[in-house]
Amino acid sequence: xxxxxxIVFLPLLAALVAGLGGRVIGKLAAKVITTGALFLSxxxxxxxFLSFVMxxxxxxxxxxxxxxxSGDLVVDWALRVDTLTAVMLVVVTTVSSxxxxxxxxxMEEDPSQPRFFAYLSLFTFAMLMLVTADSLVQMFFGWEGVxxxxxxxxxxWYHKPSANAAALKAFVVNRVGDFGFSLGIFGTFLVFGTVxxxxxxxxxxxxxxxxxxxxxxxxxVMTLLCVLLFIGAMGKSxxxxxxxxxxxxxxxxxxxxxxxxxATMVTAGVFMVCRLSPMFVTxxxxxxxxxxxxxxxxxxxxxxxxxxxxxxxxxxxxxxxxLGYMFFAAGSGAFGASMFHLFTHAFFKALLFLGAxxxxxxxxxxxxxxxxxxxxKQIPLTFWAMVAGTLAITGVGIMGVFGFAGFYSxxxxxxxxxxxxxxxxxxxxxxGALAALLTSFYSWRLIFLTFFGTARWAGSEHIQHATHxxxxxxxxxxxxxxxxxxxxxxxxEGTAGYHPHESPVSMLIPLGLLAFGAVFAGFAFExxxxxxxxxxxxxxxxxxxxxxxxxxxxxPLWVKLTPLAVMLAGLAIAYRNYIARPxxxxxxxxxFSGLHxxxxxxxxxxxxxxxxxxxxxxALGRFFWKRGDEQxxxxxGPHGAAVAVGFGNRLTARLQSGFVYSYALVMLLGLIAATxxxxxxxx
Numbered sequence: 001x002x003x004x005x006x007i008v009f010l011p012l013l014a015a016l017v018a019g020l021g022g023r024v025i026g027k028l029a030a031k032v033i034t035t036g037a038l039f040l041s042x043x044x045x046x047x048x049f050l051s052f053v054m055x056x057x058x059x060x061x062x063x064x065x066x067x068x069x070s071g072d073l074v075v076d077w078a079l080r081v082d083t084l085t086a087v088m089l090v091v092v093t094t095v096s097s098x099x100x101x102x103x104x105x106x107m108e109e110d111p112s113q114p115r116f117f118a119y120l121s122l123f124t125f126a127m128l129m130l131v132t133a134d135s136l137v138q139m140f141f142g143w144e145g146v147x148x149x150x151x152x153x154x155x156x157w158y159h160k161p162s163a164n165a166a167a168l169k170a171f172v173v174n175r176v177g178d179f180g181f182s183l184g185i186f187g188t189f190l191v192f193g194t195v196x197x198x199x200x201x202x203x204x205x206x207x208x209x210x211x212x213x214x215x216x217x218x219x220x221v222m223t224l225l226c227v228l229l230f231i232g233a234m235g236k237s238x239x240x241x242x243x244x245x246x247x248x249x250x251x252x253x254x255x256x257x258x259x260x261x262x263a264t265m266v267t268a269g270v271f272m273v274c275r276l277s278p279m280f281v282t283x284x285x286x287x288x289x290x291x292x293x294x295x296x297x298x299x300x301x302x303x304x305x306x307x308x309x310x311x312x313x314x315x316x317x318x319x320x321x322x323l324g325y326m327f328f329a330a331g332s333g334a335f336g337a338s339m340f341h342l343f344t345h346a347f348f349k350a351l352l353f354l355g356a357x358x359x360x361x362x363x364x365x366x367x368x369x370x371x372x373x374x375x376x377k378q379i380p381l382t383f384w385a386m387v388a389g390t391l392a393i394t395g396v397g398i399m400g401v402f403g404f405a406g407f408y409s410x411x412x413x414x415x416x417x418x419x420x421x422x423x424x425x426x427x428x429x430x431x432g433a434l435a436a437l438l439t440s441f442y443s444w445r446l447i448f449l450t451f452f453g454t455a456r457w458a459g460s461e462h463i464q465h466a467t468h469x470x471x472x473x474x475x476x477x478x479x480x481x482x483x484x485x486x487x488x489x490x491x492x493e494g495t496a497g498y499h500p501h502e503s504p505v506s507m508l509i510p511l512g513l514l515a516f517g518a519v520f521a522g523f524a525f526e527x528x529x530x531x532x533x534x535x536x537x538x539x540x541x542x543x544x545x546x547x548x549x550x551x552x553x554x555x556p557l558w559v560k561l562t563p564l565a566v567m568l569a570g571l572a573i574a575y576r577n578y579i580a581r582p583x584x585x586x587x588x589x590x591x592f593s594g595l596h597x598x599x600x601x602x603x604x605x606x607x608x609x610x611x612x613x614x615x616x617x618x619a620l621g622r623f624f625w626k627r628g629d630e631q632x633x634x635x636x637g638p639h640g641a642a643v644a645v646g647f648g649n650r651l652t653a654r655l656q657s658g659f660v661y662s663y664a665l666v667m668l669l670g671l672i673a674a675t676x677x678x679x680x681x682x683x
Contacts, residue, residue: 002062003044003183004079006091008128011096015121021460022114030114034121038097041128045089052083052537053528056563059539061134061506068137073191078134080197084541087339089344094517095263096124098510102354103255105506106361110253116156120259122446123149127264131271136185136195139272143181143236148176153260153388154252166248173245175390177235184228201278208282226279226286230293237269237323240297246320246604250312254357257312261319262350270326270342277335277543288424289418294327295428300603302438306445307599311356312365314446318393319349321435324647325413328428332553333354334416335542340411340522340529344405347390347517354514355386358507359450362500369449371460376451378500383451385511390447392518392560394440394567399560408522410436411563412530412552417557419551433562463498573629600637 014037018030025033051057059082068075100120109112126145133139133309147170155167185195190198191207210221211547233239238246246266250257260266273280273290280286308314322345329338360367376383388404395410397403414436417429455464502508528537532549577584589596601607655666 002060002079003048004062004081004132005064005073007041007044007093008079008125008132010041011121011145012125013037014124015118018114020120022118025114027113029116031100032337033362034117035097035100035104037121038093038100038124041124042090042093042097045086045093048081049086049090052086052539053525055536057083057086060540061386062515067478073189073195075135075137075195077138079132080134081132082541083538084271084275084339085131087343089128089269091267091343092124092127092263095346095350096115096120096127098350098513099255099259099354102258102357102507103253103556105257105504106251106287106357108504112156116153116233116253119152119156120255123153123259123264128586130268131639133197135197136188137202139183139275140185143232143272144178146236146268146644147171147178150174150249150260150265153391156252156256160251163251164250166245169248170245173242174235174502177602179236180228180230181232184225184232187225187228191225197275200403201276201636204279205284207352220283220285220492222279223285224463226276226283227289227302228281229276230286230290233269233273233327234293235269236272237266237327238297239269239293239323239327240300241293243297243301243320244602244609246314247316247461247602250310250316254312254353254360258350258353259358261316261353262346263621266319267342267346268321269658270323270330270338271629272336272340273330273540274326277330280330281333281543288422289331290621291328291331291422291424291428294324294329294331295424296324296430297321298324298328299431300324300436302442304599304602305442306438307596308442309370311359311369311372311446311450312353312368314442315349315352315356315681318352318439318442321439322349322393324435325410325432328432329413329416332417332422332425332428333419333531333543333545333548334413335410336534336538336544336549337416337552338657339542341406341409341528342530343525344392344409344518344521347514347521348389348405351385351511351514351518353387354507354511355382355389357417358382358385358503358511359505361507362456363460363497366457366460366462368460369446371456371463372450373453373457374451374455375500381502381508382511385515386447386451388515388518390443392522394443394570395436396567397564401566402523405518405522407563408526411560412526414563415555415559416530419548419555421551429559433566436563437566437570440567444571444574445578448574452579453582457498457500457653495504 011034014034017025018034022030046055059080062081064077064079067077100117103116105117107116107574110116111254123146126142129145130139130142133142151167151171154170157163157164174200188200189195192203194200204222207221211218212221213219214224231242235242246261248261252260280290280336284511298321301317301324305314305317307319307322322341326338326341329335329341358379359372359375359382362375362382366372392404392406395404395406397407414429414432417425417432419425503511528534530552532546532548532553534549535544535546535564538544577588591629598604655662
């Protein structure tokens, strides 16, 4: 049996066992089975990836079964293994296996652990199906699978109305993107007569410049197909316009956030664009659209992240911004750099999410950073892990010596955008540089608010609840909490008797391994992903431009130094506002309250969509409900029939006098009427 079959189907088998038999085998067995299956898949994935890195890997297609035969539509279920797939295999299985292990500690008190671990494994299986797809239909199966699993995981705590609303929002918004994706698949089959990805990519160059009728116009075939497919990518990867579901997805447990944002669902759109890159490069318009949308998303999400107070939402908007980087890299033609950033991002973003979960675990589920402070001595291992992730995402490094993961991948994206020589690439470079400055600011802001300064724990309702619970159990009465609240702060030693604690080993081991990846992943693999010789590594699995790779390595020195300069500027601003002059943020908000409100309301996208889509849809639904259903269908249908029956019943009841002679009279009249009718027709 080929290893790829085990890699893909072990998580499905584990999900079925844990999900259907969880009550029988118990939570420990469910956790062991699902986590063990993922670690085995991970162990089988790394040799495949390293074989391509070393130059010995060969692209293969492993048939599984015949799936669909309908006229010209022929779909075989097969698993494709090439360089692009190998990269995604290690990203998905590594992060997912570590998230499974992390969840042992984080979800220890949850009564529904078998269901949770089953959902995690199902999510991983769907993503593995997506990245190994050999046809667009099979890719769509995995595409919808991760959408379903995300709905289940975001709404895992279904007793919370906010979690249910967030799950529905993610599901509905993704349906919009998926509709575009499905139209793109239909159009691709119409044009190429097949849904086989290799066949489509081989024929794509010959369709450049061809036109097709659409909406009463003649439009470029490849532009139309790529735009429709990209709409699907915008939904799954939360690009500007279809991004509104992503921050609300934080309602799910923190391990879910790490899995969705680092390795699975949100990277599906980037993977799809890179997989179909030979199609996209045939349309300059489509490439320009991808570039502008990605650049706009990068700057939008970065601005919103600067004002967020929820630690998970800061990291969530950071994910949205980093996905924008990946897309404008792809739109600039640097598909290798896009995948390189996807690869490094998986390590440091999973690290930041799980680190945030460790902080939340230590702070009794408090997520507001305004109630943190002074935690670096209380949870030192989590602190250093978060610092490693921050150094990676902000791109700290010394050119020609060493850098953290983001130093290599983000710099490659900015250099490639500049080297592309297009107007869109130039705009993306400058917006990307500004987003990098904001990334540095909000990332270090998170570190300073969480781990430095005086402890502000006493203002937290979660900490109050925990402290009162401890005091009640001990039979103590203390006024420390009230005193701390009156002063608005507390010291580490006197925070209402509450002492944050480091996370258990099952949570710290994943943090350590991900920190290792955040430190060394960029340094170790830059030469294969984005060097001018990268074509030997990718081997046609995506459209790799050696000319652009050479140009990116030869950009002016100021371009190479720009990411370092903006990183230092962001760090300096964060240090000034949250360490040197803690009162500066409040003064800024007071002076620029309009800008602050604009960012706090996330550019008013939710409010705008509420006015344009939600309220009209609700009004239309209410109209059909009240006027159509109740006052028309029900009135003249079941309710009308019921009224008629009641009226008839009351009428006939009057004939029920109880006297025999009355009934005899009726029978006689009926007999006369029947006889008259027969005689009439007989005549």
